[in-house]
Amino acid sequence: MEMQYKERSYGGEGRRRRTDLVLRFLAMALTLSAAVILGLNQQSTTVTLTIVPSLPPVNLPVTAKWLHMSAMVYFVIANAIVCSYTAVSLILMLATKGGNKNVSLMITILDLVMVALLFSAIGATGAVGLIGYKGNSHVHWEKVCNVFDKFCHRVAAAMVLSFIGSMAYLLLIVLATFNTYTKF
Numbered sequence: 248m249e250m251q252y253k254e255r256s257y258g259g260e261g262r263r264r265r266t267d268l269v270l271r272f273l274a275m276a277l278t279l280s281a282a283v284i285l286g287l288n289q290q291s292t293t294v295t296l297t298i299v300p301s302l303p304p305v306n307l308p309v310t311a312k313w314l315h316m317s318a319m320v321y322f323v324i325a326n327a328i329v330c331s332y333t334a335v336s337l338i339l340m341l342a343t344k345g346g347n348k349n350v351s352l353m354i355t356i357l358d359l360v361m362v363a364l365l366f367s368a369i370g371a372t373g374a375v376g377l378i379g380y381k382g383n384s385h386v387h388w389e390k391v392c393n394v395f396d397k398f399c400h401r402v403a404a405a406m407v408l409s410f411i412g413s414m415a416y417l418l419l420i421v422l423a424t425f426n427t428y429t430k431f
Contacts, residue, residue, distance in 0.1 A: 270415045275333035277412030282326035285313050285405040290398040311395040318371040325368035326409055329361045355423040358416055365413035369406055376402050
């Protein structure tokens with residue numbers, strides 16, 4: 248009788264498993280999308296540069312690529328790692344059908360690591376993106392998002408997707424903690 252009450256009030260083991268799988272698929276799709284969007288991101292334009300006021304301006308072709316900034320390289324690699332881990336964790340969950348407590352504990356701990364990895368990558372890319380958007384007058388760094396607007400918009404889109412993916416992971420950790428707590 249008590250077991251029926253627990254399953255009814257908390258949704259049962261099947262619902263928890265489905266929720267976990269859906270959140271993992273969502274996180275995998277979001278982190279893969281973020282890595283691909285930023286990994287394929289580049290924009291070329293021509294910048295007019297005046298070297299000496301008495302001479303005519305020089306037109307220089309310039310290209311912005313994600314490989315030019317180490318924070319963006321870190322972002323792409325971190326999202327690729329998280330996406331790969333998610334695929335492996337999905338396979339493990341489907342293979343064990345969620346019944347192995349050691350595998351579940353290992354996955355929950357690695358989920359925490361993935362959240363930390365995503366948050367650090369988002370923070371690093373956000374800091375560099377903010378400098379690109381606003382510049383830094385103290386060190387005479389000019390803003391570049393007025394020149395590379397499409398590039399900056401794609402960086403922002405990748406960051407939003409990655410952030411939503413990290414929120415899915417955070418929710419997975421909360422659910423795992425809740426499931427552990429309700430078993431006692």
